[in-house]
Amino acid sequence: MVANMSIFTGFVAVLCYLIIGFTVSPKVVWVKWATFPIFFGQVTSAFEGIGVVLPIHASMENNRGNFKNFLHGAIAVVSVVIGSFGVLGYLRYGPGVGQMINQNLPEHTPLSISVGITLCVGILFTFPLQFFPVIEILEGYLFAKGRIFGPKKSTKLLDDSESCTDNEEADVTTHLLKKNVKLLLPEPVHVPDSVAAWKRNLFRTLMVTVAAGLAALLRSSFAYIAAVTGSVGSTMLAFVLPCVFHIKTQHHELPAWIIAKDVIIIIIGVTGGVMGLSSVIITMVE
Numbered sequence: 001m002v003a004n005m006s007i008f009t010g011f012v013a014v015l016c017y018l019i020i021g022f023t024v025s026p027k028v029v030w031v032k033w034a035t036f037p038i039f040f041g042q043v044t045s046a047f048e049g050i051g052v053v054l055p056i057h058a059s060m061e062n063n064r065g066n067f068k069n070f071l072h073g074a075i076a077v078v079s080v081v082i083g084s085f086g087v088l089g090y091l092r093y094g095p096g097v098g099q100m101i102n103q104n105l106p107e108h109t110p111l112s113i114s115v116g117i118t119l120c121v122g123i124l125f126t127f128p129l130q131f132f133p134v135i136e137i138l139e140g141y142l143f144a145k146g147r148i149f150g151p152k153k154s155t156k157l158l159d160d161s162e163s164c165t166d167n168e169e170a171d172v173t174t175h176l177l178k179k180n181v182k183l184l185l186p187e188p189v190h191v192p193d194s195v196a197a198w199k200r201n202l203f204r205t206l207m208v209t210v211a212a213g214l215a216a217l218l219r220s221s222f223a224y225i226a227a228v229t230g231s232v233g234s235t236m237l238a239f240v241l242p243c244v245f246h247i248k249t250q251h252h253e254l255p256a257w258i259i260a261k262d263v264i265i266i267i268i269g270v271t272g273g274v275m276g277l278s279s280v281i282i283t284m285v286e
Contacts, residue, residue, distance in 0.1 A: 010102075131208070140191065144191060
């Protein structure tokens with residue numbers, strides 16, 4: 001709530017500044033297809049919020065029936081925010097618009113300082129929410145049983161109390177047990193309590209430090225980094241993987257036009273991602 005209110009306050013302040021005394025820059029270029037692939041990656045990155053959606057969905061245990069309405073409402077609000085900033089900012093400043101619109105605010109003024117503070121507060125309170133799924137996945141790979149820094153993985157042997165109720169599967173299990181074959185029970189990837197807390201805290205501190213270092217190092221290339229993120233990761237999460245999973249799991253029940261629609265979306269995602277990444281690389285090299 002604090003982050004949302006802070007970001008909303010900054011949004012209103014910048015929007016008012018753009019509207020007051022608004023004039024269209026004479027240097028506006030209405031069509032420029034050369035930069036469209038970069039635009040595709042940036043927009044996809046801005047709209048793809050899977051890092052926030054998953055934790056929010058997991059936290060709505062008693063209210064998941066309204067999750068779809070909340071999601072659609074959030075997308076509508078984000079569309080208005082991104083669209084208003086993008087259109088008004090470019091129309092007013094033309095090619096001179098900054099990679100972040102707050103860069104066009106008058107320096108060392110109460111407005112620019114207050115907007116910077118609201119952005120810092122918003123990042124401070126939203127960064128843990130977005131970074132948590134990454135930390136959780138990486139900790140599973142590092143500290144789970146049998147992994148690099150985790151405890152040794154123990155081999156469990158099925159006994160009679162763990163045998164299946166199904167007669168056929170029980171007979172197979174009994175046959176394997178008679179041959180002294182050890183059956184490995186699948187275990188969910190999680191960090192056991194035996195892992196020292198300081199190890200996990202050290203790893204989290206290292207990850208946050210690396211993220212902060214990259215942000216400081218690449219701060220002047222924010223737009224291109226967003227385009228790379230959108231072209232590589234967000235296109236896969238937003239366009240490719242959902243359609244692939246949809247076809248893979250339900251292709252026997254889907255009509256032909258739904259499958260064709262999914263294939264077209266996959267092609268758009270792959271094509272846009274490849275073109276966006278290539279355009280960013282060419283632009284940054286030049």
